[in-house]
Amino acid sequence: xxxxxxxxxxxxxxxxxxxxxxxxxxxxxxxxxxxxxxxxxxxxxxxxxxxxxxxxxxxxxxxxxxxxxxxxxxxxxxxxxxxxxxxxxxxxxxxxxxxxxxxxxxxxxxxxxxxxxxxxxxxxxxxxxxxxxxxxxxxxxxxxxxxxxxxxxxxxxxxxxxxxxxxxxxxxxxxxxxxxxxxxxxxxxxxxxxxxxxxxxxxxxxxxxxxxxxxxxxxxxxxxxxxxxxxxxxxxxxxxxxxxxxxxxxxxxxxxxxxxxxxxxxxxxxxxxxxxxxxxxxxxxxxxxxxxxxxxxxxxxxxxxxxxxxxxxxxxxxxxxxxxxxxxxxxxxxxxxxxxxxxxxxxxxxxxxxxxxxxxxxxxxxxxxxxxxxxxxxxxxxxxxxxxxxxxxxxxxxxx
Amino acid sequence: xxxxxxxxxxxxxxxxxxxxxxxxxxxxxxxxxxxxxxxxxxxxxxxxxxxxxxxxxxxxxxxxxxxxxxxxxxxxxxxxxxxxxxxxxxxxxxxxxxxxxxxxxxxxxxxxxxxxxxxxxxxxxxxxxxxxxxxxxxxxxxxxxxxxxxxxxxxxxxxxxxxxxxxxxxxxxxxxxxxxxxxxxxxxxxxxxxxxxxxxxxxxxxxxxxxxxxxxxxxxxxxxxxxxxxxxxxxxxxxxxxxxxxxxxxxxxxxxxxxxxxxxxxxxxxxxxxxxxxxxxxxxxxxxxxxxxxxxxxxxxxxxxxxxxxxxxxxxxxxxxxxxxxxxxxxxxxxxxxxxxxxxxxxxxxxxxxxxxxxxxxxxxxxxxxxxxxxxxxxxxxxxxxxxxxxxxxxxxxxxxxxxxxxxxxxxxxxxxxxxxxxxxxxxxxxxxxxxxxxxxxxxxxxxxxxxxxxxxxxxxxxxxxxxxxxxxxxxxxxxxxxxxxxxxxxxxxxxxxxxxxxxxxxxxxxxxxxxxxxxxxxxxxxxxxxxxxxxxxxxxxxxxxxxxxxxxxxxxxxxxxxxxxxxxxxxxxxxxxxxxxxxxxx
Numbered sequence: 001x002x003x004x005x006x007x008x009x010x011x012x013x014x015x016x017x018x019x020x021x022x023x024x025x026x027x028x029x030x031x032x033x034x035x036x037x038x039x040x041x042x043x044x045x046x047x048x049x050x051x052x053x054x055x056x057x058x059x060x061x062x063x064x065x066x067x068x069x070x071x072x073x074x075x076x077x078x079x080x081x082x083x084x085x086x087x088x089x090x091x092x093x094x095x096x097x098x099x100x101x102x103x104x105x106x107x108x109x110x111x112x113x114x115x116x117x118x119x120x121x122x123x124x125x126x127x128x129x130x131x132x133x134x135x136x137x138x139x140x141x142x143x144x145x146x147x148x149x150x151x152x153x154x155x156x157x158x159x160x161x162x163x164x165x166x167x168x169x170x171x172x173x174x175x176x177x178x179x180x181x182x183x184x185x186x187x188x189x190x191x192x193x194x195x196x197x198x199x200x201x202x203x204x205x206x207x208x209x210x211x212x213x214x215x216x217x218x219x220x221x222x223x224x225x226x227x228x229x230x231x232x233x234x235x236x237x238x239x240x241x242x243x244x245x246x247x248x249x250x251x252x253x254x255x256x257x258x259x260x261x262x263x264x265x266x267x268x269x270x271x272x273x274x275x276x277x278x279x280x281x282x283x284x285x286x287x288x289x290x291x292x293x294x295x296x297x298x299x300x301x302x303x304x305x306x307x308x309x310x311x312x313x314x315x316x317x318x319x320x321x322x323x324x325x326x327x328x329x330x331x332x333x334x335x336x337x338x339x340x341x342x343x344x345x346x347x348x349x350x351x352x353x354x355x356x357x358x359x360x361x362x363x364x365x366x367x368x369x370x371x372x373x374x375x376x377x378x379x380x381x382x383x384x385x386x387x388x389x390x391x392x393x394x395x396x397x398x399x400x
Numbered sequence: 401x402x403x404x405x406x407x408x409x410x411x412x413x414x415x416x417x418x419x420x421x422x423x424x425x426x427x428x429x430x431x432x433x434x435x436x437x438x439x440x441x442x443x444x445x446x447x448x449x450x451x452x453x454x455x456x457x458x459x460x461x462x463x464x465x466x467x468x469x470x471x472x473x474x475x476x477x478x479x480x481x482x483x484x485x486x487x488x489x490x491x492x493x494x495x496x497x498x499x500x501x502x503x504x505x506x507x508x509x510x511x512x513x514x515x516x517x518x519x520x521x522x523x524x525x526x527x528x529x530x531x532x533x534x535x536x537x538x539x540x541x542x543x544x545x546x547x548x549x550x551x552x553x554x555x556x557x558x559x560x561x562x563x564x565x566x567x568x569x570x571x572x573x574x575x576x577x578x579x580x581x582x583x584x585x586x587x588x589x590x591x592x593x594x595x596x597x598x599x600x601x602x603x604x605x606x607x608x609x610x611x612x613x614x615x616x617x618x619x620x621x622x623x624x625x626x627x628x629x630x631x632x633x634x635x636x637x638x639x640x641x642x643x644x645x646x647x648x649x650x651x652x653x654x655x656x657x658x659x660x661x662x663x664x665x666x667x668x669x670x671x672x673x674x675x676x677x678x679x680x681x682x683x684x685x686x687x688x689x690x691x692x693x694x695x696x697x698x699x700x701x702x703x704x705x706x707x708x709x710x711x712x713x714x715x716x717x718x719x720x721x722x723x724x725x726x727x728x729x730x731x732x733x734x735x736x737x738x739x740x741x742x743x744x745x746x747x748x749x750x751x752x753x754x755x756x757x758x759x760x761x762x763x764x765x766x767x768x769x770x771x772x773x774x775x776x777x778x779x780x781x782x783x784x785x786x787x788x789x790x791x792x793x794x795x796x797x798x799x800x801x802x803x804x805x806x807x808x809x810x811x812x813x814x815x816x817x818x819x820x821x822x823x824x825x826x827x828x829x830x831x832x833x834x835x836x837x838x839x840x841x842x843x844x845x846x847x848x849x850x851x852x853x854x855x856x857x858x859x860x861x862x863x864x865x866x867x868x869x870x871x872x873x874x875x876x877x878x879x880x881x882x883x884x885x886x887x888x889x890x891x892x893x894x895x896x897x898x899x900x901x902x903x904x905x906x907x908x909x910x911x912x913x914x915x916x917x918x919x920x921x922x923x924x925x926x927x928x929x930x931x932x933x934x935x936x937x938x939x940x941x942x943x944x945x946x947x948x949x950x951x952x953x954x955x956x957x958x959x960x961x962x963x964x965x966x967x968x969x970x971x972x973x974x975x976x977x978x979x980x981x982x983x984x985x986x987x
Contacts, residue, residue, distance in 0.1 A: 164458040
């Protein structure tokens with residue numbers, strides 16, 4: 001599926017915009033920042049620098065070093081569950097994605113939430129940066145949120161409360177290398193948790209978003225008869241965990257061992273029926289006593305749901321094609337760069353099949369297009385409707 | 401594969417979102433309406449009043465939608481794209497509008513959105529009532545929290561108060577299931593805090609307590625609870641089984657508190673005393689507090705700025721004291737406290753010139769008890785004034801009787817007067833009543849006070865001393881030479897007699913220093929016109945030396961032991977030792 005911004009009347013000047021990506025796996029923070037920032041510091045007018053950083057680093061130090069090297073430009077970022085470059089999925093590394101030039105203008109914001117009340121108000125606060133932005137023709141709100149702080153859908157709702165229908169939303173939920181303990185967010189050199197950071201980006205050239213997942217329904221549609229927050233309690237009035245085990249014919253160890261369940265569920269998400277698509281939700285834990293499933297985002301009570309199955313071919317295809325799909329929506333203008341956000345569970349699936357690197361070859365893109373991103377705990381992409389939270393999906397932002 | 405119509409998905413999901421659990425639920429419901437039909441915009445418009453809720457539309461474009469509401473326009477051009485609108489009427493002219501770009505609504509969707517409108521109407525009414533109810537509950541909760549805070553937090557130091565402390569301690573003790581969960585308690589009492597209030601005023605005292613509270617709050621952590629028990633008493637409860645940890649903490653606190661602090665522009669340095677106790681199985685809050693209090697009290701008696709750990713003997717001692725106090729009260733009620741009399745002899749003539757009335761307790765189980773066996777407890781129990789009054793009354797009546805036995809005999813009477821009695825506002829009234837009732841002459845009465853009580857509490861005692869002088873009652877300074885030995889008060893007060901302490905008398909003829917001291921006291925008193933009694937005269941040598949130095953009167957075992965009234969009367973009043981017709985200067 002691709003969704004695009006309206007096609008511009010005229011092709012914008014290409015010389016007033018740039019997008020750069022740098023990376024490093026050097027374990028020394030100072031050396032890693034120097035290496036990753038090398039292509040960016042050559043440019044004098046960075047408008048937005050985004051840090052995607054493994055929690056193996058001291059993020060406070062990384063943040064400080066990046067901010068120092070960038071000067072007055074806006075810096076945001078988050079911890080990840082892996083970083084990705086074209087042809088090169090990384091774990092434990094540092095990736096810097098930046099855009100600059102007079103063709104862009106950026107404002108940023110931050111909001112703080114907590115696990116008890118969630119992130120809707122935090123996202124609303126962060127999205128206020130849109131109101132300070134002097135908008136050009138094309139505007140987008142980019143979001144990085146804590147991936148372990150309540151229902152992720154609340155981030156989309158909070159941001160949408162401010163952005164409204166006229167501004168697409170794109171972003172991801174921060175990770176922690178699958179420790180599932182705590183994620184971190186960065187805003188102007190400050191390290192935060194339970195936060196949403198936002199960057200309102202406006203450009204005189206198009207920006208477009210591509211979304212794909214490649215999952216297919218395995219089960220019949222079922223009514224979500226019991227759901228509370230991120231806990232899926234029952235499907236068709238049966239305990240959700242029992243339904244899950246039956247449909248997937250789960251082996252004995254998965255039925256008793258939380259660690260085995262965690263690995264098993266990576267490639268077996270829940271799908272929510274939407275008007276013309278299925279949205280994916282990532283199952284990451286089971287409550288053996290209450291027979292519940294724990295999901296990264298809410299599966300609404302009353303919704304029609306499916307249990308999905310992973311087809312490595314379709315998943316691989318989705319990853320390799322999503323940038324091209326986004327670029328096609330740029331109205332004929334070539335993409336200068338891409339932001340690629342992919343669910344960490346897909347990484348597991350492709351890693352198991354030995355196809356991860358292959359998935360990032362992105363053969364349909366020209367060699368000059370920069371690509372960078374990270375493995376997330378949830379993906380945000382809204383261009384139509386008012387929803388836009390995805391799991392086990394890959395989303396791409398193409399910028400002309 | 402699912403064959404259910406899409407409209408049923410929508411209905412199911414949106415109706416499933418309705419809840420009355422939270423007043424903010426309506427916002428979620430409206431968001432879900434938009435999400436379920438892939439609409440970009442959902443709003444509720446009140447008539448009149450405008451938007452109550454709006455999802456997906458910025459402030460700039462809201463007036464356009466509001467204008468479209470009047471005519472229920474089905475399509476609106478917004479940002480160059482067509483927005484398909486469906487208007488679902490609510491009560492009273494209100495309306496819910498759902499807007500979707502690109503595709504218009506199917507018949508089924510329109511039917512469902514209309515039905516949802518009715519549900520939202522009902523939801524709005526219920527939620528409004530719920531919101532009001534929750535607001536009331538919230539206000540009540542806040543009021544309760546405030547009331548609880550006010551009743552559990554000490555207003556001066558902002559630390560938990562006694563009530564909170566006792567409740568917290570009870571809870572912590574209830575959680576202790578064995579030696580692994582032991583609790584320790586530090587009872588901190590500021591040394592000489594009363595002195596701060598007396599000298600610098602209560603505002604400075606309060607500021608000092610605040611500073612102490614602040615300082616102690618720095619010792620608070622997950623395992624340590626700090627509270628103000630009362631006055632200058634603070635408590636630390638520590639989750640530990642380690643007595644060493646508690647004593648280390650006590651040392652740190654003592655060191656921290658015993659520093660110069662600037663309070664209200666003054667530099668104050670006061671120490672504290674700390675009692676340490678570990679809870680034992682079955683201890684109630686007051687048990688643990690009492691143990692630590694006993695340890696604190698025990699160490700405070702030995703001097704300021706120290707700590708002590710509770711030992712079982714402290715409890716035994718305290719119980720014994722409590723029992724003794726009860727017995728003393730009973731003894732006073734049942735006339736078990738009686739007067740004994742020790743004769744005072746003229747050094748010149750060798751005859752009896754008077755008596756010192758002394759308290760004895762004829763204990764029903766323990767026999768005759770001397771003052772040192774009960775005076776300390778009586779003092780702590782505040783019973784000394786009653787004790788003094790009883791001896792005074794008993795002795796005055798006894799000596800008046802003796803005057804009848806021996807015509808012309810006008811013996812003097814010395815009675816010990818405690819510091820508490822000296823400051824007693826009713827002392828004068830009590831002495832006057834006793835003299836009037838017994839017929840004993842004021843001029844023959846000497847009230848013995850110690851140097852310490854005379855000097856330290858002079859301001860409080862001033863009124864009584866002046867009035868005693870007016871009555872003709874003289875003061876005798878007891879144990880002279882062991883305290884301040886100030887010449888100033890000898891002139892300031894109506895001191896008629898000095899009593900040389902027995903410690904100097906016992907060294908006469910053997911210790912040159914004692915010879916010099918006794919000689920000096922006698923010479924000084926003579927020059928001030930004050931008579932001298934030497935106490936504790938036990939040998940003939942001492943008597944000879946004292947007579948040689950010019951001492952006026954002698955008292956001691958050599959001359960007569962303290963005896964009860966009948967025995968004294970037989971031995972001294974009805975004997976040949978009596979010196980009759982004493983001149984007025986004799987005693």
